[in-house]
Amino acid sequence: MANDPKVRLRGMYKIFGPRDKEVLHHVKDGMGKEDLLEQYKHVLGLQDINVDMQAGEITVVMGLSGSGKSTLIRHLNRLIEPTAGEILVDGIDVMGLSEQELRNVRQTKMSMVFQKFALLPHRTVQQNAAMALKVRGADEATQNAEARKWLARVGLQGYEDRYPAQLSGGMQQRVGIARALTANTDIMLMDEAFSALDPLIRTDMQNLLLELQEELHKTIVFITHDLDEALKLADHLVILKDGAVVQQGEPQGILMNPCDPYIEDFVSDINRARVLRVKSVMAPLEGSEFAGDVDIGDNLESLIARSEGDTTLHYRVMDGDTAVGELHMRDLVKALVPRLSSTQTG
């Protein structure tokens, strides 16, 4: 079936502690993280996670420190065992795999990029990039050719024989990405892959990732605590808080309709004009007099510039060559005001 999700998490729970299975029912009955820690000395990592990740999309998991993001991503390749629940990859339950089969899945289906790069310090850049192939037992020629190809693709040709410690952080993470790409897996897991980098390099890396994604259409699970990064990359955004999913969906939708004060807080700080797109604020096509045509993917900032601040204008919204709706500048301005439930009375 074409649109079955690539990865499905169903009813997944994780409790850290020796008797996790025994205390699970307390959590299912609604006990919170603090109470669980106080009464049973177990840490609630994740509760009732249900997420579908579609093939070819970037699913971004966002949340504050300690919200369980790393815990979640490590369940996909079973670096962490869930307390309860199902993890389906390509329809196969990862929990049912033997050790050998699990290693196989890790070698051929998923690769991972780490926050602290986690490169092998005693191996050259090229050997690091070829790691996955070496683990699989590919011959030397293939290893070298593939590693060189992907290192070049991430802009590291000429550095093959250096050691990781000789590279800057940004370059090390490029090696990390090349290592994941060389593995040639459908799924790529990225745990705060860009969080350790300075802002400029970070933007570079985000662009690199989007560029690669355009070409390769991988299923990417990206962890971040940064909303701007999340909005830039996400096709599907999952927001975690204290180990539970507070809201998930298309990022523009979350921005327009935050369902929780926690998310409103998050959302209130960003430059909405730059992130929101015409698609999110347009109305059905009714009128006939327009000041001009705009593209459905344009961001609101560009429209404000174009209208020179005139809020009385209307634009026709085009998706390619077909008109799909209309945009009133009045609605646009309204959309720029963050909705805060705390300030809304009645």
Added chain:
Amino acid sequence: MAFYDSVFKALGLSDWCGSESSSAPMSMADLLAQSSGEATKDEFFPFPSLDNLNESCSGIIQSRDVTKGIEEGFLAAKPMLKSILDPITQPLSWLLDGALWTFAVTPWFIMVPILLAISWFASRSVGVTVFVAFSIFLLGLVDHYDVAMQTLSIIFVCTGISVMLGVPIGIAMSKSDKLQRSVVPVLDLLQTLPTFVYLIPLIFLFSVTESKLYGIAIILYAIVPVVRLTDLGIRLVDQDVIEAANAFGMNSRQKLMGVELPLALPNIMAGINQTIMMSLAMVVIASLVSAPGLGVNVLRGIRNLELGVGIVAGIGIVLLAVILDRVSKAALQRVDMTRVKH
């Protein structure tokens, strides 16, 4: 009438103790008292030691029975222990004798270049190699070349075996907390026991003429650091890197050979360095149980009060210690360098 009579009476144990006039052998104290013609002084409140209790109650053993019991137990177990340990440890004798023989028959003009080549390849340092050459020259000059080579050959064999056994033990310990908990006390014991103490059972077990006797003593003493530091080194390997290895589906062998051992290598090398130094320390003491080498001369210096002989041999030992330390430290530094900057 001994002090504790009343106690046993009060406890109703007189019958079990037997008659007071039992023909129990005399205690050491009694014997001494008798021979010096003094009567045993009755202390007001003697410590309830076995000997004192025995005076009141012959059913209780004397202290010398304890030592005797240990000895008898050991002697009884000896044939069995020997039949197991002898074949296992026999190769050690061959190795030691072989190494001693090889070092002895190889003429110095071949041996010295080989040693210098080893120093060079281990350390890649001109300074260290020149220093080694100079030290060997000094030793030869005062006719200590042969004994120094004997010491060196024993150290080579014992360090080699310590590493061969110690690294796998360290790896196993790093993988199992349970094993670590049970091995660490043994290591502590081996390290804290005065070296003479474990020579005692070894002397009983093996004959003093066999070279494995001192071989075992040296290995038991010197193996400790390499085990400890292998365990520590593997446990200290960056968990992020281990996680990456897992995430890319490495099996435990690939992880061990490709990640853990290489990253633990600086620590393991530090352990080997200490192991070498400790075998040197022990090989000197082991001359008490017929280990050849510089230690014999030191021993001669002590026994015959030949001050000069002892001091020259002592300086020889210091020289050996310094070159072994320098070469292994330089090697350690070299492996450490590969992971930082070139």
